[in-house]
Amino acid sequence: MQEQTGPLSSAFVAVVGRPSVGKSTLMNTICGHKISIVSPVPQTTRNRVRGIYTDERGQLVFIDTPGFHDSERTLNTHMMNLIRQTVDDADLVLRVVDLTRAIGSEEEALDELLAPEADRTVVALNKADLPAAAESAPGSDNSRIRVSARERTGISELMDMLFALAPEGPLMYPAEFYTDQEPAFRISEIVREQAMLRTREELPHALYVETTDLAEENDGRRLVANATIYVERESQKGIVVGKGGRMIRQIREHAESELGDIFERAVRVHLKVKVHPKWRTNRDTIQKVIS
Ligand SMILES: Nc1nc2c(ncn2[C@@H]2O[C@H](COP(=O)(O)OP(=O)(O)OP(=O)(O)O)[C@@H](O)[C@H]2O)c(=O)[nH]1
Ligand SMILES: [Mg+2]
Incomplete structure (x- = not known):
């Protein structure tokens, strides 16, 4: 870690988005470790998994969530409540969008859910390594960034945007921690x-x-x-x-x-x-x- 010059920032960041957009891959890329499991199957993540990123600016604690999926099944309802709760509890929101898929009803439902959180949300337009299909993107120009979690592009700009929004505060975990999972x-x-x-x-x-x-x-x-x-x-x-x-x-x-x-x-x-x-x-x- 470089020497710290200003006051430290720290924030809990809720990572949200519909299934399979690459939330877990992105969190793993940011934190530099395999923290959350990844698969091509939608709804791979079922729990809130924490990944911790620390540098000379401070610490961001990412909370990976299950894919946002609008349906009534018991399991799904429980996961949806978990997402809402995570957004409410977090300081910042990292919304992940898959550029290779058209914006659908789930993305619109997320627009609605996250509208009140606009000034604490950063949008990562993921899979920029593939041809884009999304014709429009959520968020404003200065709150979104194209990234590839797989190719690790756009990541440091994304971190700059998150740190710019993070409140002042001490490290919540020791600097060498990258997850708190048992x-x-x-x-x-x-x-x-x-x-x-x-x-x-x-x-x-x-x-x-x-x-x-x-x-x-x-x-x-x-x-x-x-x-x-x-x-x-x-x-x-x-x-x-x-x-x-x-x-x-x-x-x-x-x-x-x-x-x-x-x-x-x-x-x-x-x-x-x-x-x-x-x-x-x-x-x-x-x-x-x-x-
Ligand atoms: N080409 C490409 N594929 C990616 C990228 N990020 C993730 N993927 C792939 O997308 C699929 C889903 O990735 P996950 O990280 O499991 O997605 P998720 O949003 O966590 O999914 P859920 O946990 O099911 O909600 C996997 O096959 C990843 O390898 C990317 O930047 N580029
Ligand atoms: Mg996941």
């Missing part, structure tokens, strides 16, 4: 990401993961945990396990390798699949899985 949650998320990347249609949405019995072995050189992938039906369990257990082995091996990078040591996951019928309509489960 290890067990991170394991569940990486397992879920690997399972989502390998399944199709309804299945990615029908699963959730729980991690228990996290422990250290070999003087802390290895992390060991039990993780269970829950699906809604017996037939889905068959798919996740795969022929001769091939699928679940792939999920486990890729997750262990990724987790090894994240935790900078060996990670061993004992992985199981169980059926939890209709969990997506069960309020208690939703409260537990999505927070």
Whole structure:
């Protein structure tokens, strides 16, 4: 970190936008670490995941949210409330728009939701590395910026715009922190990401993961945990396990390798699949899985 010259700024930044616009990718790019899981499937993010960025100007704590999606299902309603709450609690809003998709009704619903927050909102027009389809963009000229979370373009200008709006304040986390997620949650998320990347249609949405019995072995050189992938039906369990257990082995091996990078040591996951019928309509489960 360079020497700090003026007073420090600090802010909580709610990252919002419709599903698959690249909110999680953008937060990971800004913070320089894999914090939030990413997949081509809409509604990959289910929880508020915090990513922390610190430099000589101060600290921005990003809160990644589930994609804003207007529908009535119990799970979705719960996620929508989470988004509203996050925007209300945050100092700033980082709205992410996908330039490759036409502005639709969800973007218009977001316009309405975020209209009162205009003077604390920065709009990131993402996927600028691809040909644009959006004919117009939300926000005013001086509150929006074209970026590519994948190619890392426009990021430092975006950070300038956010810091310009951030109030004065002390660091909220130590400068070396980049997330505040619990290890067990991170394991569940990486397992879920690997399972989502390998399944199709309804299945990615029908699963959730729980991690228990996290422990250290070999003087802390290895992390060991039990993780269970829950699906809604017996037939889905068959798919996740795969022929001769091939699928679940792939999920486990890729997750262990990724987790090894994240935790900078060996990670061993004992992985199981169980059926939890209709969990997506069960309020208690939703409260537990999505927070
Ligand atoms: N070409 C391109 N693809 C991107 C960019 N940013 C994200 N993506 C891709 O877009 C897809 C969705 O990315 P996510 O980061 O999971 O999107 P999200 O907005 O967090 O999605 P939800 O959590 O489902 O709401 C992934 O396949 C990303 O690799 C970008 O700047 N350029
Ligand atoms: Mg996401």
